[in-house]
Amino acid sequence: MTCRFIETRPADGRPPAPVAHTGAAGPNGIRCPLCVAAGIPRRGAVDGAGQAERWAASAVRDLAPALAGYSEDVLFGQVWENPDLSPRERSLVTVASLITGGSTEQLAFHLGRARENGVSDKELIETITHLAFYAGWPKAMSALTVARTVLTGS
Known part of the structure; x- marks a missing residue:
């Protein structure tokens, strides 16, 4: 079983690689909902600045890749960055x-x-x-x- 909630995107632009369901919390303390539902105990935090912006998108990427892209590029990339x-x-x-x-x-x-x-x-x-x-x-x-x-x- 792999986690589609906590993932990292390689620097070369390849699709993100899901990590194993470890019960880890992300940089803001939020746990993967699949880990919670599966009863996997809480583990240490995931490292890496900038991952939070991809979390919402990563949860739906397999089902709605366009929506995931809009979340990353428009919502978090443009709207949240507007001064x-x-x-x-x-x-x-x-x-x-x-x-x-x-x-x-x-x-x-x-x-x-x-x-x-x-x-x-x-x-x-x-x-x-x-x-x-x-x-x-x-x-x-x-x-x-x-x-x-x-x-x-x-």
Whole structure:
């Protein structure tokens, strides 16, 4: 079994090579969902700057290669790099949007990314609490379940 969530792209541009399901967490602490589902215990972090941008795309590359490419090139390569909003501001907007839409599958990745972009755990919890009144209590409670895992590792 190979992990399509945590992978690296060779410098020569060849397709990325999946790594074995090891239970490893990526650079932002997020674990491969297949490892979690398979009950593989947590291992050490994956090394390598820049891998986080490919994680979302790598999970769907085999099924939707065009969508994976758009995620890497347009979303993370252009939108996230636009200087009109800082990475910290983009992270807060993204987390709020995911909570409001109830998109908890994407939330874990973006909570970790928000931390990497300078958003404190206290600010993330306050964002979730604030959104309980605008997005709805159930969405905030679901977001807190994800946040507990990301922020505390449990």
